[in-house]
Amino acid sequence: MNEQLLKSFSEQINKEYFSAYLYLAMSNWLNDRGLKGAAKWTYVQYQEELAHAQNLFHYLQYRDVSAGFQAIADPSGNWDNELAVFQHILAHEKMVTDSISKLASLALKADDHAAYIFLQWYVTEQVEEEGNATDIIQKLTLAGDNGSALLAIDSQLGTRVFAAPVVPGLPAGL
Numbered sequence: 001m002n003e004q005l006l007k008s009f010s011e012q013i014n015k016e017y018f019s020a021y022l023y024l025a026m027s028n029w030l031n032d033r034g035l036k037g038a039a040k041w042t043y044v045q046y047q048e049e050l051a052h053a054q055n056l057f058h059y060l061q062y063r064d065v066s067a068g069f070q071a072i073a074d075p076s077g078n079w080d081n082e083l084a085v086f087q088h089i090l091a092h093e094k095m096v097t098d099s100i101s102k103l104a105s106l107a108l109k110a111d112d113h114a115a116y117i118f119l120q121w122y123v124t125e126q127v128e129e130e131g132n133a134t135d136i137i138q139k140l141t142l143a144g145d146n147g148s149a150l151l152a153i154d155s156q157l158g159t160r161v162f163a164a165p166v167v168p169g170l171p172a173g174l
């Protein structure tokens, strides 16, 4: 694998672990405020982010190259309210989308079509990530200060369950 491409893959792994950590911090913040459904939702998202990182890591091993490691940044944050948490999520996911797009472009530039195809799953996944956050922001905005509407949204968010993503291009049994 092209050296620059490998470096960017490694950086993406770090970003996915940071994302996982950020969602974990958000889950705590929400849980502390009694928003148990949103706390569950962000915890499930944390699990998804771990899977994103793990699958990138496995892909590099499958290609017989090794990821490089960097420190994971502190994700601690304080947010004004639940809406601000989900606005932060949307902004963060847009940043990840940009990073994945650049990584895919780099794979093409290096004529690494296998890596480019592998990354397509991540490109599609980001559309879903941004869509989910946008959807929740719209609902929270509609609810405004209406406590019963906010509680209804929270119990809906609490129904989310983790399902391990199946990423094409990896060996079976991972």
Ligand SMILES: [Fe+2]
Residues within 6 Å of the ligand: 016, 019, 048, 049, 052, 096
């Ligand atoms: Fe991710």
